[in-house]
Amino acid sequence: MFDDRSPIYLQIAAGxxxxxxxxxxxxxxxxxxxxxxxxxxxxxxxxxxxxxxxxVDEGVLYKKRGIGMFVSPDARARLRAERRERFFADVVEPMxxxxxxxxxxxxxxxxxxxxxx
Amino acid sequence: MNVTRTLLRVHRKIALWIxxxxxxIASVGLVLVTQAGPMRYSFWLVIAGSIAKYWxxxxxxxxxxxxxxxxVGNGVTRREFLVAVAGAGLMIAAGFAIAVTAxxxxxxxxLGLTDQRGPGYPSVVDGDLGRVFPVSLGYFTSGxxxxxGFHRFRPWIGVALIIPGAVPVAVADGLLGFNERGxxxxxxxxxxxxxxxxxxxxxxxxxIWALMWDVPVRRAAG
Amino acid sequence: MIELRxxxxxxxxxxxxxxxxxxxxADKIYGLxxxxxxxKTSLLGAxxxxxxxxxxxxxxxxxxxxxxxxxxxxxxxxxxxxxxxETDRISCAFRLAGRLxxxxxxxxxxxxxxxxxxxxxxxxSALSRGQKSALGVVLGLAARAPLTVLxxxxxxxxxxxxxxxxxxxxxxxxxxxxxxxxxxxLIDEVADLFEQVVVLDRGRVLLHEExxxxxxxxxxxxxxxxxxxxxxxxxxxxxxxxxxxxxxVTVDGRLDPAEVAxxxxxxxxxxxxxxxxxxxxxxSQPLEASR
Numbered sequence: 001m002f003d004d005r006s007p008i009y010l011q012i013a014a015g016x017x018x019x020x021x022x023x024x025x026x027x028x029x030x031x032x033x034x035x036x037x038x039x040x041x042x043x044x045x046x047x048x049x050x051x052x053x054x055x056v057d058e059g060v061l062y063k064k065r066g067i068g069m070f071v072s073p074d075a076r077a078r079l080r081a082e083r084r085e086r087f088f089a090d091v092v093e094p095m096x097x098x099x100x101x102x103x104x105x106x107x108x109x110x111x112x113x114x115x116x117x
Numbered sequence: 118m119n120v121t122r123t124l125l126r127v128h129r130k131i132a133l134w135i136x137x138x139x140x141x142i143a144s145v146g147l148v149l150v151t152q153a154g155p156m157r158y159s160f161w162l163v164i165a166g167s168i169a170k171y172w173x174x175x176x177x178x179x180x181x182x183x184x185x186x187x188x189v190g191n192g193v194t195r196r197e198f199l200v201a202v203a204g205a206g207l208m209i210a211a212g213f214a215i216a217v218t219a220x221x222x223x224x225x226x227x228l229g230l231t232d233q234r235g236p237g238y239p240s241v242v243d244g245d246l247g248r249v250f251p252v253s254l255g256y257f258t259s260g261x262x263x264x265x266g267f268h269r270f271r272p273w274i275g276v277a278l279i280i281p282g283a284v285p286v287a288v289a290d291g292l293l294g295f296n297e298r299g300x301x302x303x304x305x306x307x308x309x310x311x312x313x314x315x316x317x318x319x320x321x322x323x324x325i326w327a328l329m330w331d332v333p334v335r336r337a338a339g
Numbered sequence: 340m341i342e343l344r345x346x347x348x349x350x351x352x353x354x355x356x357x358x359x360x361x362x363x364x365a366d367k368i369y370g371l372x373x374x375x376x377x378x379k380t381s382l383l384g385a386x387x388x389x390x391x392x393x394x395x396x397x398x399x400x401x402x403x404x405x406x407x408x409x410x411x412x413x414x415x416x417x418x419x420x421x422x423x424x425e426t427d428r429i430s431c432a433f434r435l436a437g438r439l440x441x442x443x444x445x446x447x448x449x450x451x452x453x454x455x456x457x458x459x460x461x462x463x464s465a466l467s468r469g470q471k472s473a474l475g476v477v478l479g480l481a482a483r484a485p486l487t488v489l490x491x492x493x494x495x496x497x498x499x500x501x502x503x504x505x506x507x508x509x510x511x512x513x514x515x516x517x518x519x520x521x522x523x524x525l526i527d528e529v530a531d532l533f534e535q536v537v538v539l540d541r542g543r544v545l546l547h548e549e550x551x552x553x554x555x556x557x558x559x560x561x562x563x564x565x566x567x568x569x570x571x572x573x574x575x576x577x578x579x580x581x582x583x584x585x586x587x588v589t590v591d592g593r594l595d596p597a598e599v600a601x602x603x604x605x606x607x608x609x610x611x612x613x614x615x616x617x618x619x620x621x622x623s624q625p626l627e628a629s630r
Contacts, residue, residue: 004527005555005612006611007552007554008531008551038509039510042532043531044531046534047550120439123435123438186422186423189422190422192439192482193439194406196406330406331406334384334390336418337422
């Protein structure tokens, strides 16, 4: 279920962020408890807790004492903004580098993008 | 959670079986032997006397070779276990003292009623109770001590320690033992003999403690 | 809190565990990793008071553990050779546990017997290796001891039974939190269960970390031999492979994005390594290198 070569808590955090972005997790919705997460994915609950703590730090989740973890009301907007910032650096630049490597020039790319409009 | 009681309970089933078999053999034996005339010795002393020694010796050995591991494996400390073994030994020896004496008394009564008590038949007063107890205890302690030697040391050292380990038996049986005709060693008067035997047994118990109180718990074979 | 202070275990002149100091906070699942002969069993024996250390002390919640009845009652140590009477039936072994262990859960033990398809009427001597392993696991879990240690006892089970075991350990840990220590050399299967990992190498603690911290440690660098060599200087190299003009090294450390960018520009390829591979490399270093 998880890639064993990078920290699982980061993968958990990434998974939850994707769910928030896609709408599978709505704002102010409660997420599974660490125990439920642990039992479901068969991991140590401390790992799940670490992932949640990371998301609380990033403002994606917040904790209601005695009840559980909830998605922050502005989580979706935040994550989108974050991803937008990094879109060009993380997605577009590598794409352009690969294009250069295999000899596709900028005009070809622009032409292709034009057909998708 | 009484460790002594649990320790004794482990042997309860077998003990009952042995008791039942002993009674049957003794009864049948009596009937058969009296065909040839009145009894000149106690059949019960033959059977029960042997059991009081040799089965008790075996139980003593099993305490260390079998039960030590399983009890420690269930959260009992070495010291708790050793104390429980001592308690069990005392109770087993006392139990045999009573059983041998009671059986002998019963046999004597039955023979008396059927007029089959012959000359030389040992009277019950010849010291069953006061002798079976230290002798049985001696066999138990030797069993535990010899097994402790094997548990603590390498096998060849264990073998070498069999002789000193058998001292409680030698002393107890040598000074206080008696046979089915009630004949005793009579090397010493009863009280000094009892004192020496108990002191030797206590010394053996101290040796057991010294061997076992911090011993690594050996794994089972294979 | 379990504390080992300067624990040394010796067998005659051979030192199996050398001056080990560890602090293990309670109620976590720990993995004790190490090759065969690294001293895992000896360390666990000292930790559970099955063996008095030649030097050092073991403290549990600040109290010396050796021959402490309260601590002994709360400890379960399942070894690969089960501490049972061969002639006993499983039900008999359970009865004894019920009488001696205050925390023993007989109903749970019966459920586990079902799960692992064991017959309570069978004698221990009649069990196969896999069944004995399963029995060990049942005894360890049903004891519900606040300190539960399983020493590779489950490695005799087949892969399916092991999977059931890992699931059951996690499920019962979630329901009844306690300190669980599993020693193993099959890391990949079970690493997800461990909150922290202790790696033993030749009697010493090589590392003691959160599993998550260990993931992502170590990476491979491959490419033209010259470029790889240039990169490798200044890094701790754990292992290497050559194939013609191509060289691949495994480096101990974490990837630095700037380094990666530079490296890729020079024609190098970077890749992650899994825990098993990291473990193999860390514990096969020559003796001097690991000090």
